[in-house]
Amino acid sequence: MSAPLIAEPLLERAPLIARDWLTHALPEPLRWIANSLITIVVLLTVFGLLFAFLTLAERKVLGRVQNRPGPNRTGWAGLLQPFADGIKMLTKEDIVPRTADRVLHFLAPVAILGFSFLTFAVIPYGRHLVPVELDAGILYFFAAGSATELSIFMAGWSSHNKYALVAAMRALAQLISYELPLLLSAVPVVLAAGTLSASGIVEAQAGYKWGLVPHWHVLTPWGAASFAVFFISALSESNRSPFDLPEAESELIAGHLTEYSGFKYALFFMAEYFGMCALCGMAVTLFLGGWQAPLPALEFIPSYAWFSAKLLALLLVFIWVRATLPRLRMDQLTRFAWKFLVPLALVNLGASAFWSLTFAWTGPMQAVRWAVSLALAVGPFLLLGLRLGSGIGKRTYRCA
Amino acid sequence: MLGIGLLQGLAVTARNFLGSFHDPKRFVTVQYPEERTRLPEAYRNFPFLVSESAEDPMGTLRCVACQICEKECPPQCIYIEKSRDKKPDAGGRPQIYPAVFDIDIAVCMSCQICVEVCPFDAIKMDQVFELAATDRFGGLVLDRHALAKPNSYFQQVHPAEAADVDERLAAARRAAEEKARAAAAAKLAPPRPAPAPKPPAAQSAEAQKPSPPAA
């Protein structure tokens, strides 16, 4: 982490001051280890608690959307519900099938949680709050994320259950299909910012146009389209509705998690929520300006507060989408990825290149720049939508 | 345009979510067990025995232990033992009563056949569902003390049905009273004058004798 600047407000430097107070007495190599350990512990605590209360928020939001209050008995307004769920998971019997591969069965949740948690290392949570400053941070993020797919396969295979295996294959197919739009929608951002480092991308979105409108990538035509593609791909990469085919109860029981019970199931669940938080954090970093304030007047609010607010907003939209949309079938899912999102992302790459190359256009040419970018972003969407949507007329019901 | 349906759906759920905060009537659930939903009148769970008065439930049971419900019950969950003696019932007449009337509610399937076949309107369907017990066998067998509930309770849970039953029973009671009154009046009336032995009319009276006298 970089050294704190004296001129900044106290709230902004508070986490660094706290950490330095804890470890200032240690000699140098030990101090670096201690700093890293503190970072890890803080990340685990914060995101662990976020996971716990996110499960509660999901149940309550889903409840209110469905005209019922959601859990409100355990503790005030149900705030102790996640802990009750945790205790329940811990006290359940851990069943491993007799013919299952015990080593792999045990390692799968460990591996998936490990890789999911590794992705948190490069996200800038605040002005001075990046755990690891990597030159190729975005690449590291996607690499660690794609390694989680291997553990899903391990889970399905080691259960020695042909339905779990088929479901693991389907889950893998889904994850691989949506990895491409995910990466392709992050590439325009890298192109525009000129760097693969996460903090570099956040800093490239600094400044305000006309003193009011921030330079966030989502406020450009190609950025909005990229954000939409990234958001949909993130929904799919974390197995959330409407792409939750692998873990839906009516689909092959619990898919690749059929033979997992008790705490191992909770670990898979936690890994899914960690993946969700990490992807939302990356979306905030890439498109929504990271830890930056939307208006210059609001910059007194610390950077980590802004990051948290944006992260929570995106997570709430995830839950909102879950409450609304029905589940997609496997072939609809893959068709959507390959025939719609990938071409859209590729054309969007061209739009972003056009935008970057024409940054010097001013005056009336700005209008032309915006018009061409908008056409490149919206045009393929409409065309592809027409092509994919046609042939699907009003549903005719044939009764037996 | 592709995606319009999604946005409309998202708008509907957003409206539901925001509406749930300022409009508590939107909720389709109630905070059980502090609040209960109003059950429909025809809702039924397990049977109960009707007794006329609340003060003496065992003494005023309408059930006369005819055992029709025991024989008609499909899963045979009713067990009845007749009493050896007779006790006066609600009407005052000595009547057999059930010494033992057990229903095993673990077996009962709420088919209401016992209610349909009872000639005395003695067994009706109750609406209580909070019957959890800690003993799987004995705890779920209700004896006649647990099953007996007063007619006022019946009127409360099934008002229309209770009104019908009460009307029918009242009419039957009125008809019975009418008959009793007519019989009593006939008994108290002066006896038919016996034919007097008059000589000139005696022969005509004797000649009329073979015809049976009208009662």
Place this chain on the structure above:
Amino acid sequence: MNAALAIIALVTVGSAAAAMLGRNLLRSILMLAVSWAGAAAFYLWAGAQFVAFAQVLVYLGAISMVALFAVLLTRQSRDEPAAAPAARRRGVLAVAAAAAVAAVLLWAVKKTPLPVAWRPVPSTTVRELGAQLMGRHGAALLVVGVLLTIALIGGVVLASDRAYEKPEDKP
């Protein structure tokens, strides 16, 4: 030769050996994935971050999937591979072939003049890599791109079977 390199080398070579000596085919593939991860760790130790993450992304994320799918979709039975070679001659020939490959590799390593003295690490930032790819090796990049596109299109054509497309199969 410091401790980190020793551990990385041990993990890589050990898991590769376990992969080759293992009886269970799928465990072998997973051991191979561990050795690929070891190679990525080696790149990180050597300071090539970009290559390390690319190794993880491509090998652990994609090629291991390909290997797994290939094994799972083509296995006929679940019996284990043989513990010993079918005939003595086969075993002798196998050892001879492996020894020949090892000899060629060792000879190539010994013959290459590797700089032993300390030299400043050339800048291998992503920007440098990109400039080199687009500049000096631009033609090669284009050729590789065309090859990959042809392979992708060929794969899609092979996978889709137009003869079986019926209207009631469309969702």
